[in-house]
Amino acid sequence: MATTDNLLQAVATYNKSALGRLVNMFAGINKANKKFKNFQDVVANLGNSVTYDSPPRAFSYPGLVVSSFDSIEQLVYTLTIGGYDSSGIPTPLGAYDSYGNLNAANTNLSVSSEQLIFNIDNNDYRQPLEEAYMSELGNTIESSILNRFINDTYRFYTAGIDYINNVPLPINSYGQLAFAESQFCEYGCAQTDYEAFIPNMAVSNIISQGLNKFILDRNNEAYNSWELGKFGKFDWYRSNLLPVQIAGTLGNVGAILPITSFVTDSDGGISSITCSGAGTDATAINAGDLGFFMDGVAGQPNIRYLTYTGHNPSELQVQFQATANASSSAGNVTFSILPKLYSAPGKNQNISVPVAPGMQIQFLPSHRAGVMYSGKPFYLGMPRLPDQAPFATAQKSDPVSGASIRFTQGAAFGQNITGFIWDQIWGAKLTSPYAMRLIFPITTPFAG
Numbered sequence: 042m043a044t045t046d047n048l049l050q051a052v053a054t055y056n057k058s059a060l061g062r063l064v065n066m067f068a069g070i071n072k073a074n075k076k077f078k079n080f081q082d083v084v085a086n087l088g089n090s091v092t093y094d095s096p097p098r099a100f101s102y103p104g105l106v107v108s109s110f111d112s113i114e115q116l117v118y119t120l121t122i123g124g125y126d127s128s129g130i131p132t133p134l135g136a137y138d139s140y141g142n143l144n145a146a147n148t149n150l151s152v153s154s155e156q157l158i159f160n161i162d163n164n165d166y167r168q169p170l171e172e173a174y175m176s177e178l179g180n181t182i183e184s185s186i187l188n189r190f191i192n193d194t195y196r197f198y199t200a201g202i203d204y205i206n207n208v209p210l211p212i213n214s215y216g217q218l219a220f221a222e223s224q225f226c227e228y229g230c231a232q233t234d235y236e237a238f239i240p241n242m243a244v245s246n247i248i249s250q251g252l253n254k255f256i257l258d259r260n261n262e263a264y265n266s267w268e269l270g271k272f273g274k275f276d277w278y279r280s281n282l283l284p285v286q287i288a289g290t291l292g293n294v295g296a297i298l299p300i301t302s303f304v305t306d307s308d309g310g311i312s313s314i315t316c317s318g319a320g321t322d323a324t325a326i327n328a329g330d331l332g333f334f335m336d337g338v339a340g341q342p343n344i345r346y347l348t349y350t351g352h353n354p355s356e357l358q359v360q361f362q363a364t365a366n367a368s369s370s371a372g373n374v375t376f377s378i379l380p381k382l383y384s385a386p387g388k389n390q391n392i393s394v395p396v397a398p399g400m401q402i403q404f405l406p407s408h409r410a411g412v413m414y415s416g417k418p419f420y421l422g423m424p425r426l427p428d429q430a431p432f433a434t435a436q437k438s439d440p441v442s443g444a445s446i447r448f449t450q451g452a453a454f455g456q457n458i459t460g461f462i463w464d465q466i467w468g469a470k471l472t473s474p475y476a477m478r479l480i481f482p483i484t485t486p487f488a489g
Contacts, residue, residue, distance in 0.1 A: 065180050067442035068267035068278040069187045072236055073421035073469065077120055078445065090121040091422070095472060100352065100388040111388065120420050122468040142192070143185045147464035148174040154457050171448070172440070174463050179442030180282070186421060186469035188284045190238070190412040190478060191329040193471035195362040195379045198224050198413075199405065199480035207295050207406045209480045212239070213246035215272065221413060222273045225477045227357055229349035231416025235274040239411045241281040242485040244269060275413065285409050285483055289326040289367070291319055291374070292404035297335070300400045301373065310381030310389065311396055319369035326367040326376050326404065331478065334359045335401040344400065345393040349474060352386075354393045363404075379473065411479030418472035423465055437463075 077091050095116045102108075122144060137143055150170070152161065161167060198221040201210040212218070239247075269277040291298065298316035306312050319325055336343045336358065346357040359382065367376040384395040423445045428434040432451030439446055449462045 065183065065282055066241060066267040066278075066280045067179060067183050067444075068238060068280050069183050069282070069419075070179065070421065070443045071267070072278065073186065073419050074417040075421055075423075077420055077422045078424075090119050092117050092119050093420070094118070095474070098350075098388040100386070100390075114388070118470060118472055120422050120468055120470040122422055122424060122466050142188050143181065144468060145464070145466040146178060146181045147462055148178045149460065149462045150174065151453075151458050151460040154459065157459055170461075171437075171463075174461070175437065175439040175444070175446055176441050178446055178463050178465065179439040179444040182423075182444050182465065182467055183442055184282050184284075186467065187238075187280065187282055189419070189469045189471040190410045190476075191284050191286050193473050194410070194412065194476050194478040195331070195473060196225075196228060196357075196360050196476075197331050197405070197478040197480055199408075202295070202406065204295050207293055209406065209408045209482050211246065211482055211485055212243060212411075212479060215247065218247070218275075218277075219273055221477075221479060222275060224357065225413050225415075226274075227348075227355050228346060228474075228477075229351075231418075231475060233415060234417045235276065235413075235415045236278065237275045237411065237413040237479070238278050238280055238283065239269075239479060240283050240409050240481050240485065241279045243411075243481055244279050246485070246487065274415075283409055283411055283481075286329050286331075286407060287327060288330050288405060288407045289324050289363075290322045291325050291369070292327075292330050292332075293406045295403065295406070296320075298374070298402045298404075300396065300398050300402060302398065303396055306381065308381075308389070309385050309387075310383045311378070312381050313375055313377045314396075314402070315373060315375040316402055317372050319372055319374035321370050321372070323368045324366070325369035325374045326363045328363060328365050330363040330404050331480075332361055332363065332378075332402050332404040335403055338399065338401045341397065341400050342394050344396070347391050347393060349391075352390055359392055405480060407483060409481040409483050411481055412471070412476055413479060414471065414476040416475050418475035420470045420472075421467065422469070423467045426464070426466065 077093070095118065097113060097116060100111065161170070198212075199209055200212045200217050202208070203210055212221070267278045267280060269279045271277070290296075296318060298318045300314055301317050302315045303311045304313040334344045344359045346355050346359055347353060348355050361378040361380065361382070363376045364379050365377050367374055380391065381389075382392050382396055383389040384392050425436060425445070426447040429449045429451075432449050435448045437446050437448050438444070444465065446463050446465050449464075450459065452459050
């Protein structure tokens with residue numbers, strides 16, 4: 042007997058999958074110092090910047106006779122909502138500055154009235170939408186503020202450079218982490234809140250030596266994805282959003298650059314250096330490139346950093362950051378540096394012997410930047426944005442990243458459209474003397 046030809050409709054239903062969101066590691070926002078998060082509320086502060094100080098420096102002299110009295114110099118740093126181009130001119134909100142930092146962003150969507158009542162509100166779909174869009178914006182903020190690990194560091198630790206391929210050697214052992222800590226402390230450091238950030242992909246090579254090296258809080262089972270553990274003085278955090286410094290040609294070819302001259306400012310500090318051996322190249326040096334004075338140059342003394350407090354010779358090679366792009370011509374290149382280098386005795390002195398022509402400099406190749414710092418010197422500002430009346434406005438905190446975000450909902454009059462906007466402005470600053478960059482290869486080789 043033949044079966045009846047029934048006309049049955051296949052109805053596809055929309056079902057929630059219970060899949061978790063794919064989220065990144067937001068250690069930067071989470072661990073940043075939020076003292077100035079809402080600095081628009083600071084009494085008498087006007088404009089989009091706030092300044093803060095670090096402890097003043099002093100200098101001791103031999104004997105009991107004072108020939109002249111020292112002056113006080115307040116050390117001031119600036120946290121700005123926004124960025125600056127290479128000439129120091131503020132960039133508008135929503136524009137990238139010359140260092141690649143963004144200062145404002147939004148995520149948004151719009152739906153029709155039918156979609157709102159039949160597909161969203163009747164299906165409890167507002168929360169997953171909100172979380173997804175807030176997480177995306179939180180990712181943008183996190184990626185931007187982590188660029189300060191490049192912008193605001195001049196000291197660094199590297200496990201070495203493979204000069205055949207001109208790439209950094211990976212940091213992949215506890216011995217290297219311990220040595221990096223020693224190098225960090227050799228300069229002098231704040232004795233509180235030791236925190237370090239390393240690339241997520243570098244973690245497996247380090248912990249494969251022994252899972253008991255990083256010690257998590259045994260009483261805290263609900264730790265965040267970025268909390269790696271404690272080793273030595275430092276709490277270590279992992280991130281898959283750490284910035285990459287694309288070095289100029291001179292760093293990527295390992296060029297050895299003899300110093301020919303330098304500029305000494307009126308305060309006695311060297312602010313820029315000219316070297317030979319640079320060829321002719323429009324991208325010889327990039328802002329954020331790291332360089333160092335080489336040891337063992339014939340006829341030249343090895344130059345060392347002094348400790349920040351006490352002004353005693355340390356074991357640290359003098360390292361610096363190039364603060365702006367520099368091209369080379371006819372073999373010569375001139376570049377500005379952070380910090381200024383002072384050799385004359387006094388509170389600003391930071392190097393053991395004067396810089397001299399004939400000393401040699403080398404730059405690091407392209408790398409991924411981790412960081413070590415202490416004393417909570419990484420500041421984050423996320424001012425509370427105003428209400429957008431007559432549209433419904435709320436201030437929300439992304440549960441994953443911790444970013445403070447403004448949410449606005451409004452209807453376009455007569456257009457049958459409801460729009461949703463999540464937005465924020467921000468700024469970050471890492472106080473340079475309190476931090477040291479960790480140099481990782483851009484792609485991490487697996488060591489097993």
